[in-house]
Amino acid sequence: MLALDRVSKTYPNGVAALARFSAEIRQGEIIAIIGGSGCGKSTLLRAIAGLDRASSGTVTLDNEAIASPHAKIGIIFQEPRLLPWLSVADNIGFGLADLAAPERREKVARALERVGLADKAQAWPRELSGGQAQRVAIARALVPQPEVLLLDEPFSALDAFTRRDLQDHLLDLWADTRPTLILVTHDVDEAVVLADRVLVMRPRPGRLFDQIEINLARPRDRHSPLFENFKRSVLTSLDRSLDRSVPDRDATQGPGQAMWW
Amino acid sequence: MISDAPALQQTSEPAESAAAPSRVARYARPLLGLLLPLTLALGWELVVWLGWSNGRLVPPPSRVFATIAELARSGELVRHIVATLWRVSLGFAFGVVAGTLLGAVSGYWSLARRLLDPTVQALRAIPSLAWVPLFILWLGIFETSKVVLIAVGVFFPVYLGVMGAILSVDRKIVEVGRTFRLSGFAMIRRILLPAVLPAYVVSLRVGLGLGWMFVVAAELIGASEGLGYLLLDGQQLGKPAQILAAIVIFAILGKLTDWLIEVAAAPFLRWQDAFGRAKGA
Ligand SMILES: Nc1ncnc2c1ncn2[C@@H]1O[C@H](COP(=O)(O)OP(=O)(O)O)[C@@H](O)[C@H]1O
Ligand SMILES: [Mg+2]
Numbered sequence: 001m002l003a004l005d006r007v008s009k010t011y012p013n014g015v016a017a018l019a020r021f022s023a024e025i026r027q028g029e030i031i032a033i034i035g036g037s038g039c040g041k042s043t044l045l046r047a048i049a050g051l052d053r054a055s056s057g058t059v060t061l062d063n064e065a066i067a068s069p070h071a072k073i074g075i076i077f078q079e080p081r082l083l084p085w086l087s088v089a090d091n092i093g094f095g096l097a098d099l100a101a102p103e104r105r106e107k108v109a110r111a112l113e114r115v116g117l118a119d120k121a122q123a124w125p126r127e128l129s130g131g132q133a134q135r136v137a138i139a140r141a142l143v144p145q146p147e148v149l150l151l152d153e154p155f156s157a158l159d160a161f162t163r164r165d166l167q168d169h170l171l172d173l174w175a176d177t178r179p180t181l182i183l184v185t186h187d188v189d190e191a192v193v194l195a196d197r198v199l200v201m202r203p204r205p206g207r208l209f210d211q212i213e214i215n216l217a218r219p220r221d222r223h224s225p226l227f228e229n230f231k232r233s234v235l236t237s238l239d240r241s242l243d244r245s246v247p248d249r250d251a252t253q254g255p256g257q258a259m260w261w
Numbered sequence: 262m263i264s265d266a267p268a269l270q271q272t273s274e275p276a277e278s279a280a281a282p283s284r285v286a287r288y289a290r291p292l293l294g295l296l297l298p299l300t301l302a303l304g305w306e307l308v309v310w311l312g313w314s315n316g317r318l319v320p321p322p323s324r325v326f327a328t329i330a331e332l333a334r335s336g337e338l339v340r341h342i343v344a345t346l347w348r349v350s351l352g353f354a355f356g357v358v359a360g361t362l363l364g365a366v367s368g369y370w371s372l373a374r375r376l377l378d379p380t381v382q383a384l385r386a387i388p389s390l391a392w393v394p395l396f397i398l399w400l401g402i403f404e405t406s407k408v409v410l411i412a413v414g415v416f417f418p419v420y421l422g423v424m425g426a427i428l429s430v431d432r433k434i435v436e437v438g439r440t441f442r443l444s445g446f447a448m449i450r451r452i453l454l455p456a457v458l459p460a461y462v463v464s465l466r467v468g469l470g471l472g473w474m475f476v477v478a479a480e481l482i483g484a485s486e487g488l489g490y491l492l493l494d495g496q497q498l499g500k501p502a503q504i505l506a507a508i509v510i511f512a513i514l515g516k517l518t519d520w521l522i523e524v525a526a527a528p529f530l531r532w533q534d535a536f537g538r539a540k541g542a
Contacts, residue, residue, distance in 0.1 A: 043450050049440060051436060051439060051440065068442075069439055070439070070442075071442050074440070077433070077436075080432065081434060081436070081437050083434065083452070084455075084532055084533075085455040085458075085529075086455075086532075094437075094441060095441045097451075124531070124532045125532075126530075160302045191453075
């Protein structure tokens with residue numbers, strides 16, 4: 001289990017990017033974090049990844065405090081961030097340096113197969129499309145089999161068609177080993193199609209505003225009335241999060257009690 | 262002569278994007294560049310051959326090549342080339358080692374940069390040839406002062422190239438290294454070195470160009486052998502063909518050594534070639 005306990009971050013310039021963010025995330029759960037720009041989503045993700053230290057509060061994974069990057073936690077950024085001097089195969093195997101070469105090769109080959117890029121194994125990152133490059137980034141993060149995979153707006157730079165394709169593909173890959181996914185997104189549709197639970201954040205300082213459980217069986221039909229209902233409730237919550245006249249919910253309240261619908 | 266920074270992508274093979282005429286284009290393009298100098302040389306040859314000019318001050322190509330052949334036959338040419346190449350190699354080696362070390366320290370470690378960089382920049386502002394009298398006083402007029410002068414010329418572009426390259430390594434890529442828990446040596450070997458390599462190769466090539474420039478200066482100041490000596494000797498004895506012969510050989514050696522660096526680096530920069538191809542150079 002991943003436990004966030006009153007995680008706060010104030011940057012040296014005084015910006016309170018994150019304030020007392022608490023959540024408990026079950027192993028294998030898919031969480032979407034949604035909220036206006038600048039409400040601390042990336043800050044939160046970077047704290048969980050151990051890339052930036054929280055100013056106060058703790059992140060613990062299976063009772064182990066996270067203060068620096070951890071083998072069980074992978075992260076995918078908005079840009080693929082592939083290493084341009086490594087072939088696609090070597091990029092995917094980047095996190096497997098400790099393994100013996102044959103074993104690494106085999107894992108990489110399987111991952112390439114799995115993300116549908118077997119024919120690109122020896123290509124350079126420059127030669128990939130945006131969607132392909134992000135697939136490689138996903139494979140690179142998943143191949144060491146992390147327990148938690150963090151994704152910071154991973155599909156927002158892609159066109160709508162590629163984005164849908166990769167959303168489905170991500171779920172497909174997730175089913176292999178069922179890591180915990182924490183996905184930051186701007187896209188309500190994306191949140192509802194992927195997540196078990198949507199966390200809505202509000203800005204200044206960045207904090208948790210609301211949680212919405214998405215009780216929909218997978219695969220989800222984007223056109224079903226139920227799907228539309230969930231989308232509407234997320235949108236409503238988002239609107240309220242941006243409305244300053246709406247007070248914060250009581251922090252002690254249990255998750256998923258969206259009271260207004 | 263070759264002190265300008267050669268852009269890596271431009272010197273790699275021409276684009277293959279236009280599939281059909283690519284083979285013709287591959288050979289036609291360099292040939293096109295040869296057209297002007299060849300025409301001028303042949304034209305001048307013709308002018309002298311027709312007796313329209315005696316070609317005493319500007320000897321025709323045939324006379325320049327005859328001079329080269331003559332020098333080669335007597336063994337003089339090899340002796341001068343070896344002397345010059347030896348100086349350039351030593352100076353280049355020292356300059357590269359010093360520039361790489363100090364550049365890396367300054368790029369990697371900000372305290373060292375604050376300590377070191379202002380001094381280096383101030384020294385850089387001095388035209389390096391201004392050091393010549395001092396070097397001669399300190400080190401004598403023989404090999405040491407020449408090698409040091411060349412090393413100074415090579416040092417600055419390498420230092421700046423290495424430091425700049427390290428400073429401009431993409432923070433986002435470094436972060437990828439951090440998420441995979443690389444630190445210290447592993448981070449340097451797996452992220453920083455490859456990221457810095459293209460700029461490093463460019464700085465080596467610029468440094469080498471300066472090395473060739475400075476070897477001429479060093480040998481003009483006083484030498485009993487070397488291509489620069491041939492230049493000076495040609496001037497003093499009024500042998501323009503010998504001067505031109507030395508210049509031609511400088512050009513050939515300069516291009517050749519530059520090409521050696523390019524070829525040696527090519528296997529490590531294949532990923533960049535892909536970039537050049539994709540852009541359609
Ligand atoms: N490195 C930083 N230094 C100072 N302020 C920052 C830094 N990173 C983010 N911020 C600020 O913190 C707030 C939250 O940023 P961020 O977590 O990136 O938001 P989001 O990802 O939700 O758009 C913003 O106001 C942003 O300007
Ligand atoms: Mg962000």
